[in-house]
Amino acid sequence: MVYLIARRLALGLLVAFTVMTLAFMLTRLSGDLAISIAGPAATQADVEIVRKAYGLDRPLYIQFFTWVGRAMIGDFGQSYFFKDSVANLIGRRLPITLTLGLVGLSLALIISIPLGILAALRENTWIDRGVTMFTMVGQAIPSFWFALILMIVLGLHFGVLPISGTGTWQHFVMPGIVLAFTAIPALTRLTRSGMIEAMASDYIRTARAKGLSRARIVLKHALRNAAIPVVSIAAVQLGFMLGGSIVIETVFALHGVGYLGWESIAKNDFPVVQAVVLVLAAIYIGLTLLADILNALLDPRLRTG
Amino acid sequence: MSEPIAIHVPLTTSRVGVAGFTIGIAIVAFIAVVALVGNQLLPQDPFIQDLGNRLKPPFWMEGSQPGHLLGTDQLGRDYLARLAYGARISLLIGIMTVITSGLIGITLGVLGGFFGGRVDDAVLFAITTRLSIPVVLVALAVVGLMGSGLGLVVATLGLLLWDRFAVVARATTMQIRSLDYVNAARCAGASTPHLLIREILPNIASHLAVVATLEMALAILLEAALSFLGLGVPPPLPSWGLMIAEGKDYMFFSPWVIMVPGVSLFVLVLGINLVGDGLRNLLGSERLR
Amino acid sequence: MSALLEIEDLAVVFGGRSAAVRGASLRVEKGETHCLVGESGCGKSVTALAIMNLLARGGHRSAKRMSFASTDLLSLSDRDMARIRGNRISMIFQEPMTSLNPAFTVGSQMAEVLTRHKGGSRAAALGRSVELMGRVGITAPEMRLGQFPHQLSGGLRQRVMIAMALMCDPELLVADEPTTALDVTVQAQILRLLATLKRELGLAILLITHDLGIVARVADRVSVMYAGEVVERAPTAELFRAPQHPYTRGLLSCVPVPGRVRRDRPLGSIPGVVPAIGPGFAGCAFRSRCSHADETCGRAIPRRQAGAAHDYLCRLEPEFTELQPA
Numbered sequence: 001m002v003y004l005i006a007r008r009l010a011l012g013l014l015v016a017f018t019v020m021t022l023a024f025m026l027t028r029l030s031g032d033l034a035i036s037i038a039g040p041a042a043t044q045a046d047v048e049i050v051r052k053a054y055g056l057d058r059p060l061y062i063q064f065f066t067w068v069g070r071a072m073i074g075d076f077g078q079s080y081f082f083k084d085s086v087a088n089l090i091g092r093r094l095p096i097t098l099t100l101g102l103v104g105l106s107l108a109l110i111i112s113i114p115l116g117i118l119a120a121l122r123e124n125t126w127i128d129r130g131v132t133m134f135t136m137v138g139q140a141i142p143s144f145w146f147a148l149i150l151m152i153v154l155g156l157h158f159g160v161l162p163i164s165g166t167g168t169w170q171h172f173v174m175p176g177i178v179l180a181f182t183a184i185p186a187l188t189r190l191t192r193s194g195m196i197e198a199m200a201s202d203y204i205r206t207a208r209a210k211g212l213s214r215a216r217i218v219l220k221h222a223l224r225n226a227a228i229p230v231v232s233i234a235a236v237q238l239g240f241m242l243g244g245s246i247v248i249e250t251v252f253a254l255h256g257v258g259y260l261g262w263e264s265i266a267k268n269d270f271p272v273v274q275a276v277v278l279v280l281a282a283i284y285i286g287l288t289l290l291a292d293i294l295n296a297l298l299d300p301r302l303r304t305g
Numbered sequence: 306m307s308e309p310i311a312i313h314v315p316l317t318t319s320r321v322g323v324a325g326f327t328i329g330i331a332i333v334a335f336i337a338v339v340a341l342v343g344n345q346l347l348p349q350d351p352f353i354q355d356l357g358n359r360l361k362p363p364f365w366m367e368g369s370q371p372g373h374l375l376g377t378d379q380l381g382r383d384y385l386a387r388l389a390y391g392a393r394i395s396l397l398i399g400i401m402t403v404i405t406s407g408l409i410g411i412t413l414g415v416l417g418g419f420f421g422g423r424v425d426d427a428v429l430f431a432i433t434t435r436l437s438i439p440v441v442l443v444a445l446a447v448v449g450l451m452g453s454g455l456g457l458v459v460a461t462l463g464l465l466l467w468d469r470f471a472v473v474a475r476a477t478t479m480q481i482r483s484l485d486y487v488n489a490a491r492c493a494g495a496s497t498p499h500l501l502i503r504e505i506l507p508n509i510a511s512h513l514a515v516v517a518t519l520e521m522a523l524a525i526l527l528e529a530a531l532s533f534l535g536l537g538v539p540p541p542l543p544s545w546g547l548m549i550a551e552g553k554d555y556m557f558f559s560p561w562v563i564m565v566p567g568v569s570l571f572v573l574v575l576g577i578n579l580v581g582d583g584l585r586n587l588l589g590s591e592r593l594r
Numbered sequence: 595m596s597a598l599l600e601i602e603d604l605a606v607v608f609g610g611r612s613a614a615v616r617g618a619s620l621r622v623e624k625g626e627t628h629c630l631v632g633e634s635g636c637g638k639s640v641t642a643l644a645i646m647n648l649l650a651r652g653g654h655r656s657a658k659r660m661s662f663a664s665t666d667l668l669s670l671s672d673r674d675m676a677r678i679r680g681n682r683i684s685m686i687f688q689e690p691m692t693s694l695n696p697a698f699t700v701g702s703q704m705a706e707v708l709t710r711h712k713g714g715s716r717a718a719a720l721g722r723s724v725e726l727m728g729r730v731g732i733t734a735p736e737m738r739l740g741q742f743p744h745q746l747s748g749g750l751r752q753r754v755m756i757a758m759a760l761m762c763d764p765e766l767l768v769a770d771e772p773t774t775a776l777d778v779t780v781q782a783q784i785l786r787l788l789a790t791l792k793r794e795l796g797l798a799i800l801l802i803t804h805d806l807g808i809v810a811r812v813a814d815r816v817s818v819m820y821a822g823e824v825v826e827r828a829p830t831a832e833l834f835r836a837p838q839h840p841y842t843r844g845l846l847s848c849v850p851v852p853g854r855v856r857r858d859r860p861l862g863s864i865p866g867v868v869p870a871i872g873p874g875f876a877g878c879a880f881r882s883r884c885s886h887a888d889e890t891c892g893r894a895i896p897r898r899q900a901g902a903a904h905d906y907l908c909r910l911e912p913e914f915t916e917l918q919p920a
Contacts, residue, residue, distance in 0.1 A: 011430075011433070014430070015430070015433050015434045015437050016437075018430075018434045019434060019437055019438060022434075022438065026443065026446055026447065026450070027446075027450070029447065029450050029451055136575060136578055136579070136582075137571075137575070139522075139574075139578055140522070140571050140572075140574040140575035140578055141571055142526055142529050142530065142533075142546070142549075142567065142570050142571065142574075143526075143530070144529075144530055144533050144546075144549070145549055145563065145567040145570065145571070148549070148553065148556060148563055148567075149563075149567070151556075152556060152557065152560055156557055201692065202687065202689055202692040202693045203692065203693055203694055203695040203696070205648065205687065205693070206687065206693045206694065206695075206755070207695070208648055208676075208679070209646060209648060209679055209680060209684070209685040209687075210679065210680035210684075210706070210707045210710070210758070211675075211676045211677060211678065211679035211680035211681055211707070211710065211711060212676070212680070212706065212707075212710055213673075213676065213710070214672075214676075216706075216710075221695055221698075224695075224697045224698070225695070225696065225697050228697075242439075243438075243439030243440065243441070243442065244439070244440070244441050246439070246441050246442050246445070247441060247530050247533070247534065250534060258442070261439075261442045261445075261446075262445065262534065265442075265445050265446050265449040265450070265536070266449065268449075268450070273446055276439075276442065277438070277439060277442060277443060277446070280439040280442065281437040281438055281439065284436070284437045284439075285437050288433075288436075288437075298697070299696075299697070300696060300697060300742040300744065301696055301742070301744045
């Protein structure tokens with residue numbers, strides 16, 4: 001098991017390095033960075049000064065490895081526009097994004113798992129079809145539009161929740177709901193199919209032959225097996241949520257890492273852009289590793305011989 | 306060589322399942338027709354501004370203007386005409402992205418699944434790396450740094466959304482590769498390209514069709530999000546996402562400004578998903594998701 | 595003396611259309627090993643599931659009578675039946691590889707049967723699990739408690755299933771082809787085990803099988819099933835010595851007996867195939883393959899006696915000539 005984790009970790013580092021390369025190349029896409037930083041009113045001399053100051057006159061590979069080297073110890077450089085180090089910026093914003101992600105995932109699980117179980121137990125009835133329709137609607141709704149609708153309904157008409165900013169836990173409710181709906185369709189479907197398969201299995205027939213109560217059969221014997229893929233997919237979904245939080249954070253003006261990414265793109269703040277891409281990718285890689293570990297922990301067949 | 310042998314078993318032919326599929330096809334067909342000929346048939350031009358007639362409501366509300374069935378936007382442009390044009394943009398982006406990402410993903414997946422070994426390792430590595438990248442952020446960054454444009458959006462999304470194609474192509478190829486008729490063809494001296502094109506591709510095509518519909522829906526939603534954030538299709542092109550963004554400032558007083566394009570997006574994506582689900586049920590590719 | 599399990603005219607229908615069981619009647623006495631034998635698809639497994647009320651979705655059972663000890667099984671709610679399952683009637687199945695939950699330890703799966711029906715502490719239940727595992731011949735039972743099913747071989751898993759079935763001291767064990775999926779040597783061990791349990795615990799066993807060899811070895815009495823009906827019932831020795839129903843005779847003549855098989859003759863077989871039984875089928879299901887069939891076989895078939903405990907469904911009179919190989 002340890003060997004497995006070590007291998008996955010090594011793979012993850014390799015992926016992270018590749019992402020770093022891509023992120024670095026990404027910011028060099030627009031051509032000469034010095035010109036963008038110096039601004040439209042700069043003269044040639046100004047541009048040269050900027051170029052020297054930001055180390056942009058050195059060969060590309062040196063710039064890259066300098067960045068990689070510093071990034072490994074957490075130094076992502078200075079932001080071009082915020083008067084702060086990139087690491088600090090991200091550090092301040094990350095808890096908000098993580099909170100949002102966890103709120104979204106929790107809501108998603110609270111809704112998906114019971115719905116999936118219900119649909120599986122009432123397979124091919126109107127309840128099942130209702131749940132399927134619900135997931136289809138959730139999958140088709142554009143998240144930013146859903147966010148706006150919630151703002152109008154819950155924020156304006158009923159006035160129950162604040163529509164932007166951070167500050168209290170209420171600020172995370174609407175964004176959390178919108179984020180949850182990006183994962184609910186997949187998680188519900190997965191729970192449903194897993195439960196259907198589990199309930200049709202031989203060991204459930206044995207459980208019934210043992211005279212166990214229906215609740216115990218469904219919630220202990222069946223769910224335990226059906227939940228294995230759901231848990232690991234949930235971890236991956238969290239990764240997607242964190243990566244895709246940029247839209248929701250921007251709509252709700254939640255000052256998280258995604259919003260930071262958005263702001264820095266708008267301002268051509270390249271060190272921040274690079275770092276945000278890297279941090280989000282690293283979190284995703286970590287979560288997939290966690291998913292594998294959870295899988296191994298939950299499924300005895302993967303643990304021992 | 307041989308005719309491709311189907312590896313499907315229809316999962317459901319339930320009436321509700323077929324109904325869903327039919328509704329989906331109807332929706333997509335309707336929007337496709339609107340996209341193709343809508344603006345030719347409608348009297349108003351989607352780009353002409355009329356600042357004296359700004360933000361007129363649609364016909365079911367009072368204060369509406371004759372000649373503007375769905376009202377006008379904040380620059381006095383006819384909403385219905387813009388909506389019809391937006392259909393064209395959404396479908397165009399959806400199809401072009403799917404073609405691009407499909408080509409990339411299917412090639413990678415088939416090669417990895419067929420050859421195995423190092424090639425497969427490389428393909429898996431590419432997929433894992435792609436999955437780690439925060440797609441929306443990178444797409445925004447590309448457009449932000451290189452300027453908006455329809456072609457750029459398509460290229461970016463195409464280069465980013467190939468993962469599911471690759472995963473499904475790889476899995477199905479691996480399944481088929483070991484089947485007897487492929488080995489038989491190989492023993493008969495078939496060359497590798499022949500094997501790939503004549504034996505493998507036709508048999509994985511239906512599974513990939515399902516993926517194509519889902520990816521198309523995803524591409525449309527993603528483009529809408531990019532345009533909503535101002536880094537997608539450039540104005541004055543009326544992408545539905547952009548229309549929602551433009552209407553955001555007025556949504557508390559004139560909610561229909563965001564409702565109309567939003568509902569259109571929702572209906573289109575729902576339709577495509579219904580088609581995809583229907584295809585999946587008919588072709589029995591449930592197990593390969 | 596009333597039987598432990600008494601079934602009269604059981605019928606099981608799936609989806610309102612196909613009748614898997616059309617008229618099965620059988621009795622299992624206390625402490626008796628009763629074999630329900632027939633070929634694949636004759637409805638014997640469905641009969642067992644119907645007794646336990648474990649039919650798959652879409653299956654409906656009906657019977658003139660189905661009682662266990664003094665309880666009418668037909669009128670019990672599922673909840674009440676659940677109190678009997680695993681407690682007074684236990685069932686083991688054919689595929690030991692998939693019949694245990696892979697996510698829980700052997701110990702916890704065994705213990706939960708006892709705590710469910712008889713209460714008590716988990717520790718006590720685990721203790722009893724160890725005792726029973728030893729009883730069924732599992733080595734190092736304390737170690738097995740913490741093991742997972744995938745760590746055990748097929749034979750071991752089936753022993754665990756048997757031990758698990760005995761946790762609450764049931765009066766009846768329904769065993770649906772318990773040895774079919776196992777190696778022949780393991781098969782012999784399991785059968786020996788069942789015989790021992792019957793002797794030591796006075797356990798009644800309803801053993802479902804298609805293997806006449808097993809019937810000969812362990813059964814006290816036999817019910818022969820064909821196309822959804824029990825066509826003959828008899829004590830084992832008598833069935834083998836004087837089978838009455840043409841199907842039973844055909845079955846037995848198919849079995850090659852060393853010393854009696856003649857080299858120049860083909861092995862016995864029953865011509866034809868099992869017919870598809872649609873709704874509204876009347877008369878004997880075997881008549882399309884029977885050399886003695888006439889037009890009365892298309893109507894109601896009488897149940898004839900060929901001995902005190904031996905009856906069969908056929909128009910033919912009992913006959914006691916020595917059975918000849920085909």
